Amino acid sequence: MRLRLPGLLFLLMLTGLWVSFPTTVLAKERCRVSVDTILASRQGSGVDARLKKDVSELQNMFNYTSYQLLSSKTLNLKKGESGTVSLPGNRRLKITPHNIHENRADIALQMMKKKRTVFQSQIQLLNRGSLFVGGPKYENGNLIFKISGSY
Template identity: 40%
Template sequence: MIRFIKIILFVTGISCFCFFSSQAFAKNRVLTDVKVIHASTGSKKIDQNLNKIIPELKSVFKYTSYRLLKDQKLNLRFNEKGRVDLPGQRTLFVIPSNMKGKRIHYQINIQKNKHPVFKTQVLLKNNSSITIGGPQFKNGVLLFNISGSVQ
């Protein structure tokens, strides 16, 4: 009977350890969503897939047309490089480097033909998004809406 109790306690201890350690490891994941948007003036076309962020876009940018080119979800560890291929032989790299309070610190780099052309850092409130302007593209510009959530 004592052996049975020891086995139950051991299994319970292992189960608790696995549960709590998986919770700790899960917090090292950053779910990142990158929307690549072509913004331009002239026409007044707005992609319906952007309806949730159009008020933010219109309050910051003075474009009249917004078209979603790509919506890529990345599940990254801290300091892991996420890659998003862009039009015009460009590549966007998004790297969540750490947490500062309740904000995710991201490093954002753009390369064209494997040469760096843009580099910045942002602090993004957990479970929110930010839109940053990018390079010119087809009579407009590329915008990047980046949202992040630490899990």
């Protein structure tokens, strides 16, 4: 069997497209979402050293004197796949990326306590961006969630 040069070049180009195509498509099919749980309080003062890069934004958005990082969790989710983060006070935050397009991801948030939904929202998150969401009362303050994403 003799393969002519144009046919061989076409086959090599097609193979090259096949190898590069899935990585281009899959890059937008997954979303890495991080959730930092912060306890904000008016009792005492001080900022957890792990929150130094966020302190000015926290203080501009929320009226508290103390910020303590309670936990951090990162989920690597496919589009349409849900992941759950455990929160203080027997709560869970369910996160589902729905659409990932250009430099934004549409993400559904659903907070549950026991089996009851207590909060749900849809957000748009910029690639490598983050936002703060004020949460429920907890101990001597309130919870704040920093939600960050990259894809």
